[in-house]
Amino acid sequence: MTRKDSLPVTDAHAVNVTGVSRIFSIKKKAAVTALESVDLTVAPGEFVSLIGPSGCGKSTLLRLIADLDQPSAGTIEVFGKTARKARIDQDYGIAFQQAGLLPWRTVRANIELPLELHKVGTAERRSRSTELLELVGLVDFGDNYPDQLSGGMQQRVAIARALAESPNLLLMDEPFGALDEMTRERMQNELIRICADTRAAVVFVTHSIPEAVFLSDRVVVMSPRPGRIRSVLPIRLGGPDDRSEHIREDTAFFDGVSAVRESLHGTPDSGNARGVDIR
Amino acid sequence: MRLHFISARMVVAPLLLGVAVLALWQLAVVALEIKPFVLPGPVAIADQFFGNIDNVWTASAVTGWNALVGLVLGAVAGVLLATLAAVWAVLDELSVPIVAALAVIPIVALAPVLYTMYGAGAETARQIIAAIAVFIPVYLNSLRGFRQVRPVHRELMHVYAASGVQTARNVTLPSALPFIFTGLRIASSLAVISALIAEYFGGPVGGLGKSITSAASSSNYSLAWAYVLGSILVGLVFYLVTLGLEKLVSRHRPTP
Ligand SMILES: Nc1ncnc2c1ncn2[C@@H]1O[C@H](COP(=O)(O)OP(=O)(O)OP(=O)(O)O)[C@@H](O)[C@H]1O
Numbered sequence: 001m002t003r004k005d006s007l008p009v010t011d012a013h014a015v016n017v018t019g020v021s022r023i024f025s026i027k028k029k030a031a032v033t034a035l036e037s038v039d040l041t042v043a044p045g046e047f048v049s050l051i052g053p054s055g056c057g058k059s060t061l062l063r064l065i066a067d068l069d070q071p072s073a074g075t076i077e078v079f080g081k082t083a084r085k086a087r088i089d090q091d092y093g094i095a096f097q098q099a100g101l102l103p104w105r106t107v108r109a110n111i112e113l114p115l116e117l118h119k120v121g122t123a124e125r126r127s128r129s130t131e132l133l134e135l136v137g138l139v140d141f142g143d144n145y146p147d148q149l150s151g152g153m154q155q156r157v158a159i160a161r162a163l164a165e166s167p168n169l170l171l172m173d174e175p176f177g178a179l180d181e182m183t184r185e186r187m188q189n190e191l192i193r194i195c196a197d198t199r200a201a202v203v204f205v206t207h208s209i210p211e212a213v214f215l216s217d218r219v220v221v222m223s224p225r226p227g228r229i230r231s232v233l234p235i236r237l238g239g240p241d242d243r244s245e246h247i248r249e250d251t252a253f254f255d256g257v258s259a260v261r262e263s264l265h266g267t268p269d270s271g272n273a274r275g276v277d278i279r
Numbered sequence: 280m281r282l283h284f285i286s287a288r289m290v291v292a293p294l295l296l297g298v299a300v301l302a303l304w305q306l307a308v309v310a311l312e313i314k315p316f317v318l319p320g321p322v323a324i325a326d327q328f329f330g331n332i333d334n335v336w337t338a339s340a341v342t343g344w345n346a347l348v349g350l351v352l353g354a355v356a357g358v359l360l361a362t363l364a365a366v367w368a369v370l371d372e373l374s375v376p377i378v379a380a381l382a383v384i385p386i387v388a389l390a391p392v393l394y395t396m397y398g399a400g401a402e403t404a405r406q407i408i409a410a411i412a413v414f415i416p417v418y419l420n421s422l423r424g425f426r427q428v429r430p431v432h433r434e435l436m437h438v439y440a441a442s443g444v445q446t447a448r449n450v451t452l453p454s455a456l457p458f459i460f461t462g463l464r465i466a467s468s469l470a471v472i473s474a475l476i477a478e479y480f481g482g483p484v485g486g487l488g489k490s491i492t493s494a495a496s497s498s499n500y501s502l503a504w505a506y507v508l509g510s511i512l513v514g515l516v517f518y519l520v521t522l523g524l525e526k527l528v529s530r531h532r533p534t535p
């Protein structure tokens with residue numbers, strides 16, 4: 001059992017969720033079962049999307065993996081450790097559903113925040129943030145403040161921040177939700193490239209069927225209340241080099257879209273394979 | 280040009296109004312033959328103000344210094360205790376009745392007690408009164424500010440496994456800062472008022488409060504009003520300085 005520098009423990013799953021339930025009990029109200037006996041494994045370097053109707057527990061599952069919340073039952077392991085240990089070891093980067101930037105910091109300082117907290121030197125921080133600003137196409141906005149940016153631009157800053165420490169696991173909650181279609185597709189291509197470069201595993205929450213199909217190795221379809229995994233669909237349209245724009249026109253892509261849609265609606269789909277947002 | 284027009288209107292209009300009011304006031308005092316003990320005219324007040332500018336200045340310095348010492352002490356204590364109360368909820372609960380009591384009793388009522396405690400020859404009693412008056416709004420606003428941290432920011436720090444100090448420095452304090460400054464802005468005027476009114480209850484002479492009472496008791500009403508003018512100016516300076524500090528610190532944050 002050797003330790004490589006890119007992956008913490010080679011034989012462990014990136015994420016291993018076993019029999020996880022999460023029940024929210026609010027005073028004087030009926031308890032809400034957000035998740036019920038969920039099992040999910042994500043291999044190192046694998047890209048897994050979570051898709052399902054609003055309120056089916058996607059964010060809840062992501063928060064459990066990030067150790068922002070504890071399961072009512074079941075266990076969660078990240079790289080073979082407890083979620084808590086993995087968080088303290090900084091094994092993952094996260095982009096929330098809201099950008100969550102600090103309004104009193106410039107865009108660049110926001111991106112550098114995790115590096116600063118983890119005592120990375122000024123020069124290294126600076127070069128890393130420059131790299132990331134280029135990546136998300138915000139080179140000219142490094143010295144701006146978040147409230148001077150559009151919602152989509154803020155979201156891109158949050159993505160850059162999540163990538164700052166090149167984590168082995170990326171947790172992303174609808175990161176492209178606020179982006180226009182063009183930027184969105186560009187960011188999707190970038191994300192595939194980043195994952196190929198860093199060999200990071202990704203757990204990606206989305207509402208968009210085509211997005212899930214385009215990005216994922218596997219798509220996890222969830223059912224609403226109580227949140228359960230309805231099906232897991234293997235997709236993988238090809239390596240990062242083959243998965244360029246033309247693949248969106250490919251039949252394999254449309255097949256994937258129909259398969260996910262069928263699973264979501266529980267009925268076979270007739271024609272019109274073009275993906276729509278299920279929101 | 281439009282900007283010019285607006286700023287001109289914003290400066291010139293109140294100035295014109297002020298001049299008009301002063302002119303009317305003077306006219307009324309002269310025309311209606313109002314006695315000075317009822318209300319002296321602005322010309323008489325200005326005459327006394329500039330005629331005794333040295334005395335007004337030293338009196339302002341005495342009261343201003345007391346207010347400043349009180350402001351600094353009260354503000355430091357207020358922010359520190361609010362920080363502790365934000366960290367330990369127990370302290371917050373314990374402090375509720377004390378702060379409520381302090382907020383209800385007129386602080387200057389403590390003046391005679393404090394004068395006997397610290398000696399009538401010292402300024403200490405006045406500074407303590409100003410400090411207590413300052414403490415309350417600073418403490419309450421700071422505590423409120425420390426509760427303003429957005430959940431997503433708190434979670435972010437949790438995700439980065441940030442230490443308590445790091446979280447305080449990067450998230451809690453910046454979130455609270457606008458509220459702390461609101462408290463300071465209220466407190467700055469309170470400090471001057473309390474330090475001044477405390478003088479009415481005893482202690483050494485020389486401050487604005489004592490000067491107002493002694494001028495009034497020797498029937499020099501215009502001089503009394505000149506000292507009142509001095510008090511207004513001191514209060515204004517305190518307010519504007521804290522306002523300026525607030526603007527400086529909160530240049531790049533959306534107002535809450
Ligand atoms: N802190 C909480 N307290 C109580 N109930 C909660 C809490 N968080 C989530 N829930 C409930 O759990 C369920 C799942 O919520 P979750 O946010 O995971 O949904 P989601 O799939 O992310 O939805 P969306 O796609 O709209 O973001 C919802 O019914 C929600 O009301």
Ligand SMILES: [Mg+2]
Nearest residue numbers: 058059097173
């Ligand atoms: Mg969600």
